[in-house]
Amino acid sequence: MIPRERAFRSILGLLDRHRVVVVLGARQVGKTTLAKAVARVQRRPVTYFDLEDPADLDSLDEPMLVLRETRGLIIIDEVQRRPDIFPVLRVLADQTRPARRFLILGSASPALLRQTSESLAGRVHYFELGGLTTEEVGLVRWKRLWLRGGFPRSFLARSDRASDEWRRGFMRTFLERDVPELGVRIPPRALGRFWGMLAHHHGQVWNASEFGRSFGVSDTTVTRYLDLLCATFVVRRLAPWHANLGKRQVKSPKVYFVDSGLLHTQMQVRLMQELVRHPKVGASWEGFALEAVVARLGARPEECHFWATHAGAELDLLVVRGQSRRGFEFKYTEAPKVTRSMRTALTDLGLKSLQVVHSGPRTYPMSRDIQAVSLLDLEKVITPLR
Ligand SMILES: Nc1ncnc2c1ncn2[C@@H]1O[C@H](COP(=O)(O)OP(=O)(O)O)[C@@H](O)[C@H]1O
Ligand SMILES: [Mg+2]
Structure with missing residues (x-):
């Protein structure tokens, strides 16, 4: 246990x-x-x-x-x-x-x-209540948590393959039994196909009409599918933040699979060596680190945002509670570098500091107000919201 x-x-x-x-x-x-x-x-x-x-x-x-x-x-x-x-x-x-x-x-x-x-x-x-967190399983097991996700049965499965099988079963039951039981009338096959397609858009800005077109249905239909996956806690819709700036800012939400394990199953990724070679590995890691930080902070969904301007500046996660604002970037790299986008985010959003959570082993200052944070130091360096 x-x-x-x-x-x-x-x-x-x-x-x-x-x-x-x-x-x-x-x-x-x-x-x-x-x-x-x-x-x-x-x-x-x-x-x-x-x-x-x-x-x-x-x-x-x-x-x-x-x-x-x-x-x-x-x-x-x-x-x-x-x-x-x-x-x-x-x-x-x-x-x-x-x-x-x-x-x-x-x-x-x-x-x-x-x-x-x-x-x-x-x-x-x-x-x-979300899946198991890095804090609960112990940070040293973060790679397993990333690959398999936080459903206890998936995380604790005998092998990576058994874990993937469990997740397949979970998704099948979800589509064929759980959704119909909620009284939602969406054909399981269509919802399953939508879910699979969403994996390709993990971590991207949601565009209903583009999605509807490539899926061959109306915007309202794809939006209804997305609403359902959010309302059943398998997808996170991250709201855009809008600052009073006189700059054009992105107004649509971003979509993330909450559970990296379900994402990997949808991507047909079962083993770590497949994951690290996959073209979407960076997006997967970003979503995983985002959930880890949100869990560590104890932030409620409505407190979490991202921010992006049409000119290309962006911030992966902005957490707002009362007067406090905390900014985070997520990078799948051993040694993140300060970018112009980070500087712009600091200034435009009036942040005191920014933390760049990355997959390498070291935590160190990148500049006066930007800190590189190894996921391994999450609990040491990132304090929960008060
Ligand atoms: N903290 C835990 N450690 C180990 N296994 C767990 C833990 N929590 C749940 N499980 C296992 O995961 C499965 C689902 O748990 P359950 O409490 O029934 O979930 P839910 O009520 O959210 O559907 C069960 O097999 C349970 O034994
Ligand atoms: Mg139960």
Whole structure:
């Protein structure tokens, strides 16, 4: 078992402060495992409903009647099976007696489960659980994490080939079972083809009409496919940052596979020697380093941006929380160099400093305000957001 201390403590902390905590994340990232660990340390009674289990699903046929009688910690797993529970939670969340906490787990975003956001606005706290992080598996194992990605079963598989097979199975189940179960009517083959094609655009600016044209469907259709992959946590849409500059800036988002392992499976890359020779190795590394930094910072999706001007200056990641702004570049190289684009980003975005996270072994200053950071020093050099 790989301990997930930070996520575990965050969830316990949230349960102290909020009556309803919703943990969201892709299927198979480890939500149930973590919730069971949380359940084990409770002093209050714990009731667990697994909505994947037909008996538990049936028992919540009349959710109000059943949930009204509970107290302590109530865990409801795979909530996307019964989004109509949310209006009931809303009523119960407003009651102070009996003392009750809800821990809700789901593998689809609230936007997809429309009832959630409307009925629980302001009453719940969301926590997004991603795959295993460099911090959790230990930085010395970062290459394996990069190749196989952070789904625990994929990371822990017996061999690289077994790991790739697991990911193939994951994607098949996702397309053939999970998506239809969400009530989304998209043909699995079309979505699968779209997903494969997206691998070629990993880390690039999203252009719906170009994508639609080469895919042979309308922009709205490809955008719907992208929305779905984002709402199920397998793709990150990184929003563009816009500064008040009088320069033309890129206004479309960038798209990244959240999990490098799924990206590699889509790229038909199974082994490290195949990855390092692949023309997309740089893009893959950028996405991997980006997720590692975002996880280390503890940044929420809406705090993460990229920035680019039409004249060619850009910044891979700009994290904004309150008054604080942090800038990052990701480079697949042993020795990154200061570029004009980095200088422009520092000035135009008013950054105090910029960190260039690279795949080499050394961390060193590149200039007064630019630092080269080895991924191996991530925890030493990059401090979490406060
Ligand atoms: N921290 C971990 N260390 C090792 N294996 C894990 C860990 N978390 C989850 N797993 C394994 O990964 C698989 C998926 O975990 P699960 O908690 O069921 O995910 P989810 O509820 O998000 O679908 C299970 O086989 C589980 O045993
Ligand atoms: Mg689960």
